[in-house]
Amino acid sequence: MSDYHLFKNLAYSGLRLDRAAANRPSAKQIQELGLHKNKRVLPIWNGQQLFDLVSGNMLALFSEEWDFEDRDLVFLGISESDIWFTVIVDSESLVERLKEVGDFGSLNSKVNNLTQHEAALMAYARGMIIWHLNHLYCGACGFVTNMKEAGHVRECDSAKCNRRAFPRIDPAIICLIEHPDGEHCLLGRQANWPQGMYSVVAGFVEPGETLEECVIREVKEETGIIVSEVVYKASQPWPFPSSIMLGFFAKAKTVKFQPDDDELEDIRWVSRAELKSFGELTDGKDLPKLPNHWSISRRLIDSWCEN
Ligand SMILES: [Zn+2]
Structure with missing residues (x-):
């Protein structure tokens, strides 16, 4: 069965905005665009983003109502009726005023309240602001x-x-590894993950290696397993702080765990039947748990399990 449905709507993908990337508007053009479009602003304070107090949906401010200076705004793109920006909020008085109209929270904790487009837009804003803050x-x-x-x-x-x-x-690569018997997949957990959560192997791409070589190296370092048949599947923007996750499947040629590092505190071969007994992060049960439904790690696991 095709697993297309599992990867077409990953959280933080699916932005419906003209980024105008080939020809970003000048300050003058933005001013002109602002005459017949609403200037909407997504504020970011301390890495947190603004959500509606009641619904928890994305809260986008109208620039004019909040006296944002054009020179501080980071352009995101243009939609039918709006021109979109993000901005770093660092004035305490503004933060206090914003807290009267919205809740600041982490994007990952609110993603279930957002449409696919809103989640992608907020992830884009977050990625831009983190880049600015790290390049002052x-x-x-x-x-x-x-700027x-x-x-x-x-x-x-x-x-x-x-x-x-x-x-x-x-x-960063992220890879589901299938056991040579075709009946088990490899899951591990890091000590700092939510209690009981298991996931697939991931790691950053280094200079001078292909994505496939990165998969082979990371899996070997973290588990000691040798893999082959590395096949790309899908990707997910991951602005935590500034990654894109590149999802792969690979087949194990060996089965014995002999990690070179101690990144994973536990590694297991898990059968499809065992996977079905895993719980969800929010279920409060004392069971091994899988990552959130909207993450590429979970979709790789679900895809393998279904097939
Ligand atoms: Zn310089």
């Missing part, structure tokens, strides 16, 4: 940087340097 100083000379090109470039303020930095993401 030039990586080459240490001088301060300034340019509607927030999609940071430029070093030193006339001798003027280095330009662009938003970046850190690719």
